[in-house]
Amino acid sequence: MSNAVEQSEVLSSSELVSVLKAAAEPTRLRILVLLRSGELNVKDLMQILKQSQPRLSRHLKLLHEAGLVERFREGSWVYFRLSEEARFEDLASRLTGAVDPSDSLISRDRERLNALKQDREKSAQTYFEAHAGEWDRIRALHVAETDVEAAMLKALKGVTLDVLIDLGTGTGRTLELFADRYERAVGFDVNQSMLAYARAKISQAGLDKAQVRHGDIYNLGLPTEEADAVVMHQVMHFLSDAAGALAEAGRILKPGGHLLMVDFAPHQVEFLRDAHAHERLGFSTGQIAEWMRGSGLELTKTVELAPADAGTDRLTVMLWLATKPVVTHENNATENLAIENKEFLEGI
Numbered sequence: 224m225s226n227a228v229e230q231s232e233v234l235s236s237s238e239l240v241s242v243l244k245a246a247a248e249p250t251r252l253r254i255l256v257l258l259r260s261g262e263l264n265v266k267d268l269m270q271i272l273k274q275s276q277p278r279l280s281r282h283l284k285l286l287h288e289a290g291l292v293e294r295f296r297e298g299s300w301v302y303f304r305l306s307e308e309a310r311f312e313d314l315a316s317r318l319t320g321a322v323d324p325s326d327s328l329i330s331r332d333r334e335r336l337n338a339l340k341q342d343r344e345k346s347a348q349t350y351f352e353a354h355a356g357e358w359d360r361i362r363a364l365h366v367a368e369t370d371v372e373a374a375m376l377k378a379l380k381g382v383t384l385d386v387l388i389d390l391g392t393g394t395g396r397t398l399e400l401f402a403d404r405y406e407r408a409v410g411f412d413v414n415q416s417m418l419a420y421a422r423a424k425i426s427q428a429g430l431d432k433a434q435v436r437h438g439d440i441y442n443l444g445l446p447t448e449e450a451d452a453v454v455m456h457q458v459m460h461f462l463s464d465a466a467g468a469l470a471e472a473g474r475i476l477k478p479g480g481h482l483l484m485v486d487f488a489p490h491q492v493e494f495l496r497d498a499h500a501h502e503r504l505g506f507s508t509g510q511i512a513e514w515m516r517g518s519g520l521e522l523t524k525t526v527e528l529a530p531a532d533a534g535t536d537r538l539t540v541m542l543w544l545a546t547k548p549v550v551t552h553e554n555n556a557t558e559n560l561a562i563e564n565k566e567f568l569e570g571i
């Protein structure tokens with residue numbers, strides 16, 4: 224290992240002391256444990272920890288200054304996540320990993336976090352129940368549908384699409400768009416009203432290789448490495464756990480398979496949260512790349528489609544294409560060697 228790599232992975236003694244001091248306080252430790260499950264904003268933390276905003280802001284400031292936590296703004300909300308810098312990430316994961324998950328405070332926090340996420344998903348589902356009939360109009364509000372769909376077809380041109388999985392299929396338009404490319408396609412959605420429209424569309428269009436299923440993006444119940452391609456079109460910004468959804472997409476993809484995600488670039492159109500149940504105000508390519516890496520995927524292509532009349536509330540649509548790397552013989556050999564070394568050392 225080179226000196227440069229070693230340097231980037233360790234902390235100076237003063238940094239380590241400030242990290243340990245920052246973590247050595249009950250509320251701050253609970254915040255770190257909560258952030259292991261994904262990004263949260265102060266409002267979320269207030270609801271879970273039942274503490275005032277000024278108090279939590281002080282704790283978050285200390286964690287941020289120590290390097291354990293990163294902050295980023297999205298519209299008028301500020302989100303926090305565990306640092307993605309290797310040396311802080313490693314330490315945060317060791318510290319939080321040492322906490323007993325059955326500890327009463329920790330398990331209560333986890334229950335409150337799960338309840339919060341379920342509430343969010345419920346309000347998105349109420350929205351879709353009310354708007355299922357007009358979704359095909361809403362989906363084209365920002366960039367012309369023809370442009371987005373042409374870019375989607377181009378992104379997946381020439382790649383194997385025998386088994387296509389469409390996550391959050393809604394009214395099933397993606398199944399129709401790629402109909403002449405797949406041998407079998409399944410669209411998953413949790414919303415029965417949306418699925419009713421998708422079923423009607425599939426039957427009217429005579430798509431006999433496509434079907435839709437009631438299912439949850441976070442737990443699809445599909446075998447591992449089942450899909451040649453997974454598509455998520457305008458789904459991520461409704462989810463309370465985007466990283467969890469990507470992990471499940473990565474799991475069901477075959478090695479060499481592709482994930483095509485279509486969603487919005489970061490924006491400030493705050494009213495979309497209330498009026499259209501948007502959980503997130505778009506995503507940066509850096510954030511998407513990081514989540515993809517965490518799910519064993521590599522971001523290979525980014526396409527930006529700006530709205531024709533910028534300056535209004537119309538948003539830029541992004542396409543992110545990722546592949547699941549094929550594990551080569553050489554990679555395997557290195558992994559096997561690492562396992563053998565570990566077993567050898569454990570045997571000593």
Ligand SMILES: C[S@@+](CC[C@H](N)C(=O)[O-])C[C@H]1O[C@@H](n2cnc3c(N)ncnc32)[C@H](O)[C@@H]1O
Pocket residue numbers: 347348351362390391392393394395396397411412413414417438439440441455456457458461462
């Ligand atoms: C904005 S619509 C997009 C529909 C379709 N992909 C399209 O582009 O027309 C998002 C869809 O994701 C679905 N959805 C949200 N959360 C989900 C989850 N946890 N599991 C499955 N589907 C979900 C919603 O019910 C909704 O139909």
